[in-house]
Amino acid sequence: MATKASRSAARLMISPAVILLLCWMIVPLAMTIYFSFLRYNLLQPGNSPFVGWENYYWFFTDPSFSAAMINTLVLVGGVLAITTIGGILFALLLDQPMWGQGVIRIMVIAPFFVMPTVSGLVWKNMFMNPVNGIFGHLTQALGFAPIDFFGQIPMASIIFIVSWQWLPFATLILLTAFQSLDQEQLEAAEMDGASWVSRFWFIMLPHLARAITVVILIQTIFLLSIFAEILVTTNGGPGVATTNLTYLIYVSSLLQYDVGIGSAGGVVAIILANIVAFFLMRMIGKNLDA
Amino acid sequence: MGRIQLKQVKKAFGDVEVIPPLDLEINDGEFVVFVGPSGCGKSTLLRLIAGLEDTTSGSIEIDGEDATGLPPAKRGLAMVFQSYALYPHMSVRKNIAFPMRMAKVPQEEQEKRIAQAAEALNLTDYLDRRPGQLSGGQRQRVAIGRAIVREPAAFLFDEPLSNLDAALRVGMRLEISELHKRLKTTMIYVTHDQVEAMTMADKIVVLQAGVIEQVGSPLELYRTPRNKFVAGFIGSPKMNLIEGAEAAKHNAHTIGARPEHISVSGDTGTWKGTVGVSEHLGSDTFFHVNVEGFAEPLTVRAGGDVDLHYGDTIYLTPDPALIHKFDGNGLRIE
Numbered sequence: 334m335a336t337k338a339s340r341s342a343a344r345l346m347i348s349p350a351v352i353l354l355l356c357w358m359i360v361p362l363a364m365t366i367y368f369s370f371l372r373y374n375l376l377q378p379g380n381s382p383f384v385g386w387e388n389y390y391w392f393f394t395d396p397s398f399s400a401a402m403i404n405t406l407v408l409v410g411g412v413l414a415i416t417t418i419g420g421i422l423f424a425l426l427l428d429q430p431m432w433g434q435g436v437i438r439i440m441v442i443a444p445f446f447v448m449p450t451v452s453g454l455v456w457k458n459m460f461m462n463p464v465n466g467i468f469g470h471l472t473q474a475l476g477f478a479p480i481d482f483f484g485q486i487p488m489a490s491i492i493f494i495v496s497w498q499w500l501p502f503a504t505l506i507l508l509t510a511f512q513s514l515d516q517e518q519l520e521a522a523e524m525d526g527a528s529w530v531s532r533f534w535f536i537m538l539p540h541l542a543r544a545i546t547v548v549i550l551i552q553t554i555f556l557l558s559i560f561a562e563i564l565v566t567t568n569g570g571p572g573v574a575t576t577n578l579t580y581l582i583y584v585s586s587l588l589q590y591d592v593g594i595g596s597a598g599g600v601v602a603i604i605l606a607n608i609v610a611f612f613l614m615r616m617i618g619k620n621l622d623a
Numbered sequence: 624m625g626r627i628q629l630k631q632v633k634k635a636f637g638d639v640e641v642i643p644p645l646d647l648e649i650n651d652g653e654f655v656v657f658v659g660p661s662g663c664g665k666s667t668l669l670r671l672i673a674g675l676e677d678t679t680s681g682s683i684e685i686d687g688e689d690a691t692g693l694p695p696a697k698r699g700l701a702m703v704f705q706s707y708a709l710y711p712h713m714s715v716r717k718n719i720a721f722p723m724r725m726a727k728v729p730q731e732e733q734e735k736r737i738a739q740a741a742e743a744l745n746l747t748d749y750l751d752r753r754p755g756q757l758s759g760g761q762r763q764r765v766a767i768g769r770a771i772v773r774e775p776a777a778f779l780f781d782e783p784l785s786n787l788d789a790a791l792r793v794g795m796r797l798e799i800s801e802l803h804k805r806l807k808t809t810m811i812y813v814t815h816d817q818v819e820a821m822t823m824a825d826k827i828v829v830l831q832a833g834v835i836e837q838v839g840s841p842l843e844l845y846r847t848p849r850n851k852f853v854a855g856f857i858g859s860p861k862m863n864l865i866e867g868a869e870a871a872k873h874n875a876h877t878i879g880a881r882p883e884h885i886s887v888s889g890d891t892g893t894w895k896g897t898v899g900v901s902e903h904l905g906s907d908t909f910f911h912v913n914v915e916g917f918a919e920p921l922t923v924r925a926g927g928d929v930d931l932h933y934g935d936t937i938y939l940t941p942d943p944a945l946i947h948k949f950d951g952n953g954l955r956i957e
């Protein structure tokens with residue numbers, strides 16, 4: 334089919350798109366790297382001299398840095414754990430034949446369509462607010478002191494909000510994976526004497542492995558850069574309790590007007606994301622072999 | 624042991640009655656084949672026996688004990704599925720070991736039985752491969768291996784050969800028959816292919832629309848089909864069924880003559896016709912003959928070297944002792 338001529342024609346045809354995408358990516362990346370080596374503070378306009386690794390030095394030694402790293406990992410890890418386990422359970426549930434299946438499936442997917450800023454605000458003001466929130470009313474009705482979610486358990490609260498947003502995505506992908514499982518395999522396992530738990534463990538879970546890695550990979554990429562939910566709820570606080578890497582970069586470059594350090598943080602975030610992606614790709618590659 | 628009795632077993636999906644109440648007895652060690660056209664309820668019947676479907680009413684007994692409410696695992700039956708239903712992420716060894724692992728058979732015993740099954744099924748060299756790396760015939764054998772190691776009371780096969788090519792099918796047919804001779808375990812085998820039924824069965828159960836049309840040995844069904852449906856279904860090529868004036872001469876609504884029971888001649892005979900399409904198989908030749916006054920062309924068998932061609936005149940004489948007669952309801956008249 335693909336002759337030499339048609340192949341080179343094809344290359345020529347797609348080159349504008351490829352070049353455009355490349356510039357789209359390369360230009361900001363190059364500028365970020367370039368800025369990260371300058372002393373560039375918006376409060377001190379004028380010359381911005383080349384300072385080598387100084388910005389990186391300040392970024393790494395910033396007392397918030399290690400906290401931000403840990404927070405990022407906790408946030409990503411927590412949300413991944415909740416959404417994959419929860420997603421599997423929801424998918425199992427939705428895979429059962431039941432009345433009103435179509436409507437229920439759409440409702441389960443709905444949170445995915447709510448903008449992060451909106452959902453952050455709704456949870457903050459309508460549910461988790463100790464005075465006006467529903468949770469506060471409920472705990473009070475039961476005779477307990479209301480929990481100040483963003484004061485007492487800020488990280489858990491944010492993990493909860495983000496999980497709520499991403500659960501539909503995980504559920505959807507895992508549900509389609511469940512539906513592609515050959516029913517005869519389950520029946521064969523049933524004949525072979527496997528209990529429901531064994532069938533889940535030995536047949537369903539291995540079948541889901543690929544979908545689970547896809548869920549983890551895609552979510553990780555997005556979760557590393559969680560920002561809006563933190564900005565509208567805790568502002569990274571109390572202290573630095575909910576400051577993740579993205580938020581720290583925002584603090585350095587836009588609150589402290591230090592473009593240089595912000596850019597250095599950006600580069601660190603890019604490297605971190607690539608390391609994660611590398612391991613995830615290898616994981617997926619292994620699963621795809623199977 | 625593997626004696627299975629169905630008593631007034633009925634199955635309906637919603638309002639659709641797929642299997643009207645049905646009685647059937649399968650004796651220990653028998654090779655029973657359910658045969659019938661696609662959609663007649665063979666798989667459903669097999670799945671009722673396996674316990675993968677609940678009966679709507681009636682009871683199933685295995686070895687004299689009521690098994691109607693038992694889950695599949697407790698019935699001691701093993702099933703080989705049409706799609707093989709191997710576990711794709713497990714090696715052949717693990718696939719075969721799976722039922723034993725579930726039954727918590729000791730490790731050494733597992734190894735022993737796997738080795739035996741692999742030996743018997745020519746799988747020894749493939750034990751560490753995944754099902755995806757095997758050919759269709761090998762997958763089929765893995766599925767059988769997984770069934771054997773459980774040492775079940777009976778094997779259930781649901782069209783196990785329909786995904787194989789013709790040559791492999793003949794080979795596997797022999798292997799399964801041999802397996803039955805060796806193990807002497809009850810086997811229930813579902814197929815829509817009457818050749819498989821005829822070659823393998825001790826007892827054939829002919830089904831149509833969920834109803835048992837006849838039960839008997841292959842030769843019983845061939846010699847004395849109980850009705851027109853069985854007559855047309857068993858035997859290859861199909862029996863010629865003739866209605867009208869010719870049948871009336873025999874005091875029947877329909878008469879049937881198998882292609883191999885009609886003799887062919889170039890100059891004299893009972894029926895005169897013209898040769899249509901002929902199929903030369905080397906040993907035999909099948910002629911499709913248009914006979915004057917008959918609604919449909921007849922199929923007849925002649926020797927491999929009968930020299931007749933398209934459009935030639937041909938004379939046919941049915942063997943009078945081997946003509947089957949059926950009444951208006953399609954039932955056999957003796």
Ligand SMILES: Nc1ncnc2c1ncn2[C@@H]1O[C@H](COP(=O)(O)OP(=O)(O)O)[C@@H](O)[C@H]1O
Pocket residue numbers: 636641659660661662663664665666667668
């Ligand atoms: N789960 C089901 N729900 C509704 N109808 C079914 C179901 N399974 C089978 N049937 C119907 O039962 C009939 C017999 O099916 P089956 O036993 O699979 O036939 P066979 O194996 O002889 O080809 C078919 O008409 C089929 O449509």
Ligand SMILES: [Mg+2]
Pocket residue numbers: 665666667782
């Ligand atoms: Mg079937």
